Amino acid sequence: MSNDTGAIARQRHYTSLRNADREVLRGTWSIGYGDPGFTTQFGTPPEPSEHHSATSIRKIITDALWLHRGACLACPWEGPDRRRRDAAIEDAHDHTHPEWRSLPIMDRASGRGARMWWQHVRARYPQGWFDAGGPLRLYAEPPFDRHEAGAAPGGGFILHTTRRKSKPSSAIQLALE
Ligand SMILES: [Zn+2]
Numbered sequence: 001m002s003n004d005t006g007a008i009a010r011q012r013h014y015t016s017l018r019n020a021d022r023e024v025l026r027g028t029w030s031i032g033y034g035d036p037g038f039t040t041q042f043g044t045p046p047e048p049s050e051h052h053s054a055t056s057i058r059k060i061i062t063d064a065l066w067l068h069r070g071a072c073l074a075c076p077w078e079g080p081d082r083r084r085r086d087a088a089i090e091d092a093h094d095h096t097h098p099e100w101r102s103l104p105i106m107d108r109a110s111g112r113g114a115r116m117w118w119q120h121v122r123a124r125y126p127q128g129w130f131d132a133g134g135p136l137r138l139y140a141e142p143p144f145d146r147h148e149a150g151a152a153p154g155g156g157f158i159l160h161t162t163r164r165k166s167k168p169s170s171a172i173q174l175a176l177e
Contacts, residue, residue: 006076007037007055011045026060029069032085035149037073049073053133054092054157055149056085072096089147089157097134097156099126105137105161108144118153130154139163 004013014030031038036055037046053073060066070079070092079091093100104124109117121136130136136152138144140160151158 004076005078007031007057007071007073008046008048009076010057010071011037011039015039015041015043015045017041029057029059031071032056032058032068032088035085035089046073051133052077052096054089054096054135056088056092058085058088070095086147086160090159093135093157093159100135100137100159103137105139108138108141130156135159137161 004010010029011031014025014028017025017028020028025041030041031046032055036053038055039045051074055071055073056068057071057078058066058068066083066085068082068085068088070082070088070090071077072092072095077095079088079095082088082091106121106124122130125134125136130153133154133156134152135157137159138161140162144158145160145162147160148158150156
């Protein structure tokens, strides 16, 4: 049993459990599927990052109960237990990019005008933000509703926010016009 925390230490321990039972593997913290640093049980664990980098770890208590934590690829930090992976990813960004919650939430680019859109996004985000692996915030448009690892321009996450429903009063207003 390893008590070392952080995504790298967890994944090292997980990939060392060569002949463990399935139940033991399920109950061992490991990097979430598709999140930065993910490998299978037989993979090579990732090398530590130079900069604090967001990812998630998870363990399976029962089929219906998975626990997720935000984690970092550079240090031993871990977030609290969460039932949803996206909440854990957000915790991780509170650690790696504490100002992310104050950044503007953008609409996803439509096919035409993608270059203009990108200039607009860049102008509204801090200089050098994406080059440093910072996340991009977008309004969730199905099927894109799960935070997407590696999808921001510099390889950071796209973090989705559900658009607030328009207020009933304005809907009534429209109906009256
Ligand atoms: Zn860190």
